[in-house]
Amino acid sequence: MAAPTITRTRTTPAKVWSRLLLLGPAFVAAIAYVDPGNVAANLTAGASYGYLLVWVLVMANAMAVLVQYQSAKLGLATGMSLPEILGKRLGTTRRRLYWAQAEIVAGATDMAEVIGGAVALNLLFGLPLLAGGVIIGLASMALLALQSQRGQKSFEYAILVLLGVIAVGFMSGLFVNAPDGGSALGGLLPRFEGTDTVLLAASMLGATVMPHAIYLHSALARDRHGFSEDPAVRTKLIRATRFDVVGALLLAGVVNISMLLLAASSLRGIEGTDTIAGAHAAVTSALGPVIGVVFAVGLLASGLASTSVGCYAGATIMGGLLKIRVPLLARRVITLIPALIILGAGIEPTLALVLSQVLLSFGIPFALIPLIRLTGNRSVMGIHVDSKALKIAGWTSATLIVILNCVLITLTVAGQS
Secondary structure (H helix, E strand, O other), rough: OOOOOOOOOOOOOOOOOOHHOOOOOOHHHHHHOOHHHHHHHHHHHHHHOOOHHOOOOOHHHHHHHHHHHHHHHHHHOOOOOOOOOOOOOOOOHHHHHHHHHHHHHHHHHHHHHHHHHHHHHHHHHHHHHHHHHHHHHHHHHHHHHHHHHHHHHHHHHHHHHHHHHHHHHHHHHHHHHHOOHHHHOOOOOOOOOOOOHHHHHHHHHHHHHOOHHHHHHHHHHHHHOEEEOOHHHHHHHHHHHHHHHHHHHHHHHHHHHHHHHHHHHHHHOOOOOOOOOHHHHHHHHHHHHHHHHHHHHHHHHHHHHHHHHHHHHHHHHHHHHHOOOHHHHHHHHHHHHHHHHHHHHHHOOHHHHHHHHHHHHHHHHHHHHHHHHHOOOOOHHHHOOOOOOHHHHHHHHHHHHHHHHHHHHHHHOOOOO
């Protein structure tokens, strides 16, 4: 299937309220927030530092709600995705350079998803990682084919089911061994303990506020509801989209925090929990084989769903910036190669996942800053331009992310701890 194209339809007010159950676009985008990279970063943070970095996830999820709402609003208000708008505004050289960094980010995302799914198959069935990566790639092709043949709604329903499996998989352990409430609340106090915690925070941030989801959501919302020439209709759809975004990101945030709390309460101090395989073994030992299997199934669903969404995002980016329409299934084959090389080379998968999320963190400003500038531009958004409060919140989020990345670079180069 080619990357999404602009659809302009006349949407009457009478039809709007039949579309207000918007569960779909934001939930597809939310898959990016519960992918295997999140699992690696959150488990590592909880197992190594307990509840110390809970505040990072809370802050990142609040940013995610804001960012995904702005992205969806951009698509509904303009009838174009973020990459399409940037493709029209940038000169040839700048557009190609911008596409290159966005493509690297999308590639890092896709690599993480395939690796995570391969690890899950290894935990469940003992399959070699390389074979598991191939299977995940083939399964994601089936999901993308569903979208091509049955449309976006069928794809959304499939993703919603997988999101439910992910939620059960990563939250079930908390019902067996509940975290310490006081310590968890203490983790809301922002602080670090050396370079490694800053690296993990950047990884957690990159895994939560994901650049490819910023690019994608504007296209998902636009493609689902079309573009109305009636400002009143657009206003109602944009208002209703808030519920979709808040609901989807609230669920994703709860799942993410559950991962960290599970690691902090059940895996702290246990040797080997700095890898997903080691964490799974520790979860199985501490909470029983049933929880261990549920955990692995959640990881498998996470890898399968997120790699499909990541491939869709990559097609959206390429189509908007380069105006090249590569069929999704063909793109799936091409982008599968780097992940298979890493799996075949025997690189430790959890380390590859964490580092990929750090790379994503550096890609966030390139997606976030143009989004904030566009949604705050009245000539682009018209009456749907961001309010002053929303502009302040958006620029504050972008500033915090850039500062965190600068601190990460400084500490890593200086070798401080």
